[in-house]
Amino acid sequence: MKHKLRLYLFLALLLSFIPEGMAATKLRVGIYDNPPLVFMSPDGRPRGLIVDIFEKIAKRAHWEPEYVPGTFQEGLDRLEKGHLDFLLAVGETPERAAFVSFSRKALVFNWGQLVCRRAGGITSLQDLKGRTLAVLKGDIFYSGPNGIKILTRTFGIDCRFLELSSYAQVTAAVAIGKADAGVVNRFFTFSGAFPASMENTPVVFSPISVAVAASKAKASLLNRFDAEFLRLKSGSNSTYAQILRKWLVRSSMSRGFWEQHRGYFVTAFLALFLLAVYTFFLLLLIRQKTRQTRLAYQRLSQEIKIHRQTSRELLALSSLVEQAEEGIIIVDSEGRLLLSNPAAGKFFGVDFSGFRGQSIGEILGGDSGFLDEILAATREGKNWDGEAEIQGEEEADGGAILGISAFPVRDGSGNILFHGLTMWDVTRERKLERQVQQKQKLELVGQLAAGIAHDFNNLLTVIRGSTELIQLKNNQPQVMERAEMILRATDRAAILVSQLLGFSRKQMRVPRPVDLKLEFPEFNEILSRLLPENIHFSSELNPGLPVLEADPTQLHQVLINLITNARDALEEAHDKIPNPVIRLRIYPTELDAGEAEKLELEPGNYAAIEVADNGPGIQPELKKRIFEPFFTTKEVGKGSGLGLATVQGIARQNDGAVMLSEGKEGGAVFTVYWPLPSESISPSLIHPPIPEKTENFQGKILVVEDEAGVLDFAREVFSQMGFEVLTATSGDEALEIFNKNPGIAVVFTDVILPGMSGVELSHKIKGLNPDIQVAFTSGYDREKLSRHGVGSGSPLLQKPYSLHELREFISKITKC
Structure with a gap:
């Protein structure tokens, strides 16, 4: 005993040397109206059970909180944007965990409570059909994974929801008949803000643990918060227990609660009085009972109380784990399976219930490669966040991708007891990302292909056309063989351009x-x-x-x-x-x-x-x-x-x-x-009818082409066909030649020209002579040409074209 006293004196002396003026960490803390957990008193001070806990921890951790009042939804929005560091009394959900961090230790356990006016006639979920429910906007008991909105939809109950900013507004709306029932949490019904004209229904749902939420930037402070909270809970008459008694007992005895349960209290008082009388006489009979027996009885009662409370907490926790959509696996330091939920088994296609105590690596087989890296991190006391690709039954054709968060589970002294893993399916998101990347890649290559196709097709037209003209004018076998080789090469080059446009979906x-x-x-x-x-x-x-x-x-x-x-x-x-x-x-x-x-x-x-x-x-x-x-x-x-x-x-x-x-x-x-x-x-x-062939043509044809080689080839072919050929290298020059040469029957023009385009030239010529035939040619794809005004019905010869294709195209045009 003396040694302990000396130790306490030494610690007190050591603490006295710590400077009182140590700089405190300033924190912006969100608070909203949710008595008796958190609320602002009429004099503008933050009050409540969770506020007291946070104040105790802040004092020990040298934090200086600045409280920022608002609605619950405003607090969440500010926390996500980093305008707040902490938000008090928040239920943890996967959606919220995506943008905020939560304390690992539950401050209290809470659940949703359906309330209505006295004799309101609501005893089950089915009684909500066709009725109006007042709810707190953003509340986990309203829109959370197991909230009233999901429950009514699951059971096919059609009802309307009136979204409000606080529980006080929810109960007020029910009290004045604006809503038939309301959704609050069970602690709120203990507070003085709960109207005496209302009562709890038998409908309770969605048990959750209430925690403190921090912004991602301040997530590291939660480790200190959790450690200090454990210290608050230590001891039979801990600070935490005193805070609970202060708020829950006092809230239960508030004026509104007293009026609501007056009859019960009178009955209880009479019962207690009779019990006191009975106990008095009973004590007279058992006066001779030994002190040892009384102490044993007291110890046993305390143990039973603790056991019941622990059993309720374990039952609530077990229900949460079993019903969670995220997969949860807990293993020991050797990687042996201790606990899992059905969602985890679904991901891996394994019923884990028959494998407890066995190595998780042996259970999963080929899907366990990621576990070595995870356990190596958690054994060192580090958290691990990442993704792993597995081959589950439901994704046997392509595998599934899981997001995984792993962490060491510690006791009150900080020793690692177990290793926890939570996982969720991100397969769809990753597949969409890959599809977007593939699409962007195709679009990029498609733009490149479309850009070179025009110039490349012009060159191929010149090469092919010139080679075919050589074949027509020269019968030497060696020349003909070489010319045929050139034509085959141009065909392969044209196919390559076509393939580039094909996979980029720009091919005509x-x-x-x-x-x-x-x-x-x-x-x-x-x-x-x-x-x-x-x-x-x-x-x-x-x-x-x-x-x-x-x-x-x-x-x-x-x-x-x-x-x-x-x-x-x-x-x-x-x-x-x-x-x-x-x-x-x-x-x-x-x-x-x-x-x-x-x-x-x-x-x-x-x-x-x-x-x-x-x-x-x-x-x-x-x-x-x-x-x-x-x-x-x-x-x-x-x-x-x-x-x-x-x-x-x-x-x-x-x-x-x-x-x-x-x-x-x-x-x-x-x-x-x-x-x-x-x-x-x-x-x-x-089987369309085969057009009759025409050997010779008469009349004038105007060829407009800015590529000299293509222009020479077209002039030669049209001259052989019997046309009087006029040529121009731009739209302006072509319009001038057209005005000076009456009798032009056909205009064969490239679409993309210096200055005036082929489409603009066509409009001007059609304005002068509506009956004239205008045909287009281009090395660009139809999609790009449509943006330049070439309609789907406009006659178009795609480059590169051969001598035969050019003759056949113009033959069809002149017969239209």
Whole structure:
């Protein structure tokens, strides 16, 4: 005893040397009207149970609080924006935890209470049907995860909500008949602000722990708060217990509470009086009982009281854990499972109830790789926040991404007892982020492609046109062979530009009815030439496939790219695949709402173009990147990385989609879903009449082109066709030539010109001669040209074009 006394004297002496003028930390603390927990007294001072607790802790921690009054919702908004450091008496929810931090120790436990006027006739949730409920805006018992709003919606109860700024306004609205019932917390019903004309209904709900919330910038102060709070609670007659008695007993005995329960108190007083009389005589009979027995009885009563209180708290905590939407796992220092809730089991596809005491790593198997890093941090007393990708049952096709927060669980002395993990599903958010990144990447490359396409197509037009003119004027075999090589090279270059525009969805489409039953033999012949003899190729076309609305060139690109991709995969693994096979199937299919949603399509009928191989398949880590432009696993110089990106771009441009799956016997299966027309297409549209050919033309044609090589090529072709050719390199020059040369029958102009554009030139010429034929040409895509005024019905020849295409185009124009 003497040693303890000396120790206390030493500590007191040590504390006396601490300067009283130590600088205090100034804090802005939000307070709102929620008696008896927190409120502002009529004289403008902060009062309440939570205020007293905070004042005690602030004094010990050398904090200087400045109280900022307002509504509860205003306090939350200010805390989120950093205008407040603390907000008192806040229930913790996942939504609030996203922008504020909470004390880990519950100050009190609270729950929602439905109140009404006396004899209001409300005894259950069903009695709320068609009624008006007064609620506190932003209150957890109103709009929280288990609030009255969710409860009424869950049970199909149709009622109206009147949102107010304080519980006093809520009870006032009920008292004057503006609302039929109100939602407050259970502590408020003990306060003097609770009207005597109202009563509690049997409806209670949403048990929560009340905590102190801090802004993210002040979250570190919560550790000190939690430690000081534990000190307030220590001891049988602790400061915390005194504060509870001060507010709860006094609030219970307020004037409004007394009037509400007067009859009960009179009855209780009489009962206590009779009990006192009975006890008096009873004490006379048991006077001889030993003091030891009385002390044992007192100890036992105290233990029972503590046990009951602990049981209630554990029951409330267990209910919260079981019903939480977030997954919760608690393990010991060796990683053995101690506690989990159903949400955690759902994430991992495991029923944890049968594995308690076993290693969490062994339970989760391949999904447990992230645990080593987490436990290493929490064993050092650190918190861990991050994400982990797992393979759960519900996300077996792509895995799930979990947000995880881990922390050490400590006892009152700060020793680590357990390790807690909370987790939530962020799969949808991360997938949306990846989609946005992919879209931005495609748009960026698309802008690049559209920018170079115009100039590149002009050059290809000059090269192709000049080469074809050489072929017409020279019959030497060697020259003809070289010219053919140049033409093949320009074709490949044109396809490359088309692929760039295709996957960026800027490629010009020329859709028409396509009957694959007629086109399929040609497709087979073209595709067969792409494959070496050792690869077996089979194709199957469903005879019931309707006519498609498609650009044949785009269909060719899709098939060629898919077959080429399968061929390259088989050739890379030739030593592992003794009998390489590629199968092509085209068949009609119908996508329901669920299937269409996964592919981001509308439900309905589609043509499925399926290319499958028996190669090594696609590695899981590459599946997310195979449709990225310029991504390839091939050696440098053996792949552009545009093949599958082009397929996806063409599919999207035609309101379709492409899906990758795994074959039954291995390998990869690519399926393109191409929308089928809602109505059948007339045979006359599938087989249009062949226009009669015209050998020679007469009259004048004005060619407007700022690219000299293209202009020379067009002049030469039109001269051979019999036209008198006039040329101009700008819109202004063309208008001047048109005014000086009557009798011009056709104007063939580039769209983008120096100064006046081709569209503006067309309007001016049409104003002078409405009957004249004006045709356009351009190396830009239709989307960009439409912004320059070229309508979908305007005659347009896309660059690069060949001698034959130019002749055929002008022939059609002159017959219109």
